[in-house]
Amino acid sequence: MKFFPLILTAVVVIAFQPSQAQESSVRRVLLGSAYASHEGYRLLQRVCDEAGGRLAGSEANDRALGILEDELARYRIGFRRESFSMPGWVRGDDAVEVVSPFPRKLRAAALGYVHHHPPFESRLVWGGTGTEKELTGAADAIVLVDSESPRDGEPPLRYEVIDNAARAGAKGVLFVNDKPGGLVLTGVGNFQGNPCPVPAYSITLEEGKWLRRLQIAGKEVRIRLTTNSRCMPVQSANLVASFPGKRQARIVVGAHVDSWDISQGAVDNGIGSAVLFEIARLLSLHADVNHFAIDVVWFNAEELGLWGAKAYLTRHAADSIVALINMDMPGRPTGINVMGFDEFIPLVRGVMDSLKGFDWSQGIVSVPWSNSDHQPFLVQGIPCFTMAGHLEKESVFHYHDFGDTFDKADHRALVDAAAALSVLTYTLANNTSVEYRIRSVAERRAMFQGTGFEKRLKRQKEWPY
Numbered sequence: 001m002k003f004f005p006l007i008l009t010a011v012v013v014i015a016f017q018p019s020q021a022q023e024s025s026v027r028r029v030l031l032g033s034a035y036a037s038h039e040g041y042r043l044l045q046r047v048c049d050e051a052g053g054r055l056a057g058s059e060a061n062d063r064a065l066g067i068l069e070d071e072l073a074r075y076r077i078g079f080r081r082e083s084f085s086m087p088g089w090v091r092g093d094d095a096v097e098v099v100s101p102f103p104r105k106l107r108a109a110a111l112g113y114v115h116h117h118p119p120f121e122s123r124l125v126w127g128g129t130g131t132e133k134e135l136t137g138a139a140d141a142i143v144l145v146d147s148e149s150p151r152d153g154e155p156p157l158r159y160e161v162i163d164n165a166a167r168a169g170a171k172g173v174l175f176v177n178d179k180p181g182g183l184v185l186t187g188v189g190n191f192q193g194n195p196c197p198v199p200a201y202s203i204t205l206e207e208g209k210w211l212r213r214l215q216i217a218g219k220e221v222r223i224r225l226t227t228n229s230r231c232m233p234v235q236s237a238n239l240v241a242s243f244p245g246k247r248q249a250r251i252v253v254g255a256h257v258d259s260w261d262i263s264q265g266a267v268d269n270g271i272g273s274a275v276l277f278e279i280a281r282l283l284s285l286h287a288d289v290n291h292f293a294i295d296v297v298w299f300n301a302e303e304l305g306l307w308g309a310k311a312y313l314t315r316h317a318a319d320s321i322v323a324l325i326n327m328d329m330p331g332r333p334t335g336i337n338v339m340g341f342d343e344f345i346p347l348v349r350g351v352m353d354s355l356k357g358f359d360w361s362q363g364i365v366s367v368p369w370s371n372s373d374h375q376p377f378l379v380q381g382i383p384c385f386t387m388a389g390h391l392e393k394e395s396v397f398h399y400h401d402f403g404d405t406f407d408k409a410d411h412r413a414l415v416d417a418a419a420a421l422s423v424l425t426y427t428l429a430n431n432t433s434v435e436y437r438i439r440s441v442a443e444r445r446a447m448f449q450g451t452g453f454e455k456r457l458k459r460q461k462e463w464p465y
């Protein structure tokens, strides 16, 4: 009984030896080429400076796709646009103005899917964190909501506050940002693409605190809202570069190319788009056909509600997708998240062990998370992977605001991420040791039960089970 496993092990080792040698030489090509290049960083600069803020459906977004196509063509990498229609949103010339005690225009940004309305003026009332209970006196008023105010339990999410405000008969919501420095926080008003029932704006911490002080001092504050932003159907497109495999089934490696309009979207997610470009370029350098096919996908319209990732899944519903690697704001690699697909832990550990020069201080993580392009893949039970990474504080400080510009991107972190993620992509695309298996609905439910993923999706009205 004892010798049988030994023989089996010997057979397995002999059978895998040549391909392992081949694999490690490909890894060396990927790593060497990643560190000898600054192509990803150069592409990031072009996307930031020549396209700008890339809201889905906008001209800037189209320019960014054009730049990517141009750069892919330079490296003779084939690509295609896969277009889709979606509920779009266009920012207009909006205004949030204090009318009394004296006129002042506030720095404010409408949330996505806030829809045009005739200008109106109303009194401003304090709405606490925006729970139903806190909004009982909000009828006909504009409410000032602050996620920092004293609370019992978790404060409601912004989309929940908007619903609570509409139900309470309020006419608008001003969300006070929680970061100092005159920053606003753009974001989407709901995940379904519906016009928000009441206009909702992000305002700065400093002006929010000022309005609150006026209220506490007993001054009546009146606000005038002018919203010219509007919801409208738009056409968008994912950009796809396909690499053939010995098998039809494919690994998808993706990053969202869109961003909010008021910044250059450098960190969110120009970096991810640039790392993805490097992965495509590095994969194209080795001539061998991978075991699985690989689709490199620049997902569009992530910020407005993961529309591109969902469109990709719809279009490729009949294709076999065996795994997804998603990169959203990748920093310097510090770990890999297997999102609950723990059978991949040995494979991922092998990747990390082969890259000993990296600081893998976070190690292997197994936590499904939401609100990026892997979410709809996870919901379908497809194994998903993301990288845990370190971003400098100044890189993320301007998240979703004006200051997310090219100068915040860390060149070295980008190269490190491209090196590590190209090796992970290659390894997953040539893995024959762990079986790729789509989880059944019952398994998914059990897998997500009690996690932050389940809780968040339920609150966002996106829990499908």
Ligand SMILES: [Zn+2]
Residues within 6 Å of the ligand: 256, 268, 269, 302, 328, 329
């Ligand atoms: Zn993002």
